[in-house]
Amino acid sequence: MNAKVNISNRAGASFPVRRMNFDFDQVPEYWMNGSAGLTHFMTGLSALFPDGEKLFIDAVRAVRYYPAIKDNEELQKEISAFIGQEAMHTQEHVNFNASAQKYGHDVRTLERITGRYIQFALSNFSKVVKPFGMTREMVNLTATTALEHFTATIASELLRNPHIQDLMTDDTMSYMWFWHAVEENEHKAVAYDVYEAVFGKGLKAYSLRTSALVFAMALIFILQSYFTLRLLQQDKKLNFKELAMIYKYGYSPSKGIITGMAGEMLAYFKPGFHPNDLDTVQLLKDWKAKLGF
Numbered sequence: 001m002n003a004k005v006n007i008s009n010r011a012g013a014s015f016p017v018r019r020m021n022f023d024f025d026q027v028p029e030y031w032m033n034g035s036a037g038l039t040h041f042m043t044g045l046s047a048l049f050p051d052g053e054k055l056f057i058d059a060v061r062a063v064r065y066y067p068a069i070k071d072n073e074e075l076q077k078e079i080s081a082f083i084g085q086e087a088m089h090t091q092e093h094v095n096f097n098a099s100a101q102k103y104g105h106d107v108r109t110l111e112r113i114t115g116r117y118i119q120f121a122l123s124n125f126s127k128v129v130k131p132f133g134m135t136r137e138m139v140n141l142t143a144t145t146a147l148e149h150f151t152a153t154i155a156s157e158l159l160r161n162p163h164i165q166d167l168m169t170d171d172t173m174s175y176m177w178f179w180h181a182v183e184e185n186e187h188k189a190v191a192y193d194v195y196e197a198v199f200g201k202g203l204k205a206y207s208l209r210t211s212a213l214v215f216a217m218a219l220i221f222i223l224q225s226y227f228t229l230r231l232l233q234q235d236k237k238l239n240f241k242e243l244a245m246i247y248k249y250g251y252s253p254s255k256g257i258i259t260g261m262a263g264e265m266l267a268y269f270k271p272g273f274h275p276n277d278l279d280t281v282q283l284l285k286d287w288k289a290k291l292g293f
């Protein structure tokens with residue numbers, strides 16, 4: 001594993017910010033078990049992170065000094081650590097995405113497409129919900145809570161699914177994804193707590209957060225599938241064998257990472273839902289020990 005870990009908990013939050021410094025130079029082209037399909041599937045996800053995580057940071061920052069939470073010292077510390085962790089994730093995914101570029105995989109264009117689609121989706125969604133008194137800040141924040149639920153859920157599935165872990169045959173890449181997965185679960189409640197504290201738990205807040213989840217999941221599915229197919233096609237590896245691998249480890253009922261997270265995704269629709277209802281305490285304890293945190 002090529003990484004230096006620098007852990008800081010100056011914010012005094014319930015979780016630290018770990019400054020990583022991965023060296024992606026030695027990562028092989030098809031680092032996911034030698035499979036182009038599986039590698040591009042993960043690269044398609046990685047392309048979503050730089051602009052996605054920028055949205056999360058900006059959305060929480062935009063409301064952090066609202067009267068409802070500005071004097072909540074505990075939540076302010078959690079927000080600072082949340083911003084710190086997401087900023088580190090962005091930095092490492094940007095570096096990994098740039099390193100994939102050297103093999104001729106055009107991830108930079110995918111990052112740009114992600115940025116454009118996020119803005120397009122948010123501005124159109126905001127127009128639709130504006131007549132119901134929902135502001136752009138509320139939309140940005142609930143897009144964040146929806147996507148944070150997605151990232152925490154896919155992350156905990158990754159930490160539980162031995163079939164996927166076995167395929168992560170490169171030490172640097174597996175460490176990066178496990179580190180990110182642990183932290184997504186450490187901070188999974190922060191944006192949600194901010195949303196409820198600022199915009200409440202009423203019918204309006206509930207209908208916005210649930211419709212945002214449906215909308216956000218459709219967008220992620222379309223973008224990530226398009227990215228995977230585009231990377232495969234540019235790589236001249238778009239064939240039945242690679243697609244079958246993606247189906248088996250992405251979508252099959254027994255081994256798929258996406259199918260494995262379906263139940264927890266649906267929990268978000270419960271009226272009294274809170275991210276900590278999905279218990280990952282022991283899972284995180286085990287993984288932090290394994291990763292040496």
Ligand SMILES: [Fe+2]
Binds near residue numbers: 085086180184
């Ligand atoms: Fe993240």
Ligand SMILES: [Fe+2]
Binds near residue numbers: 056086148151184187
């Ligand atoms: Fe996150």
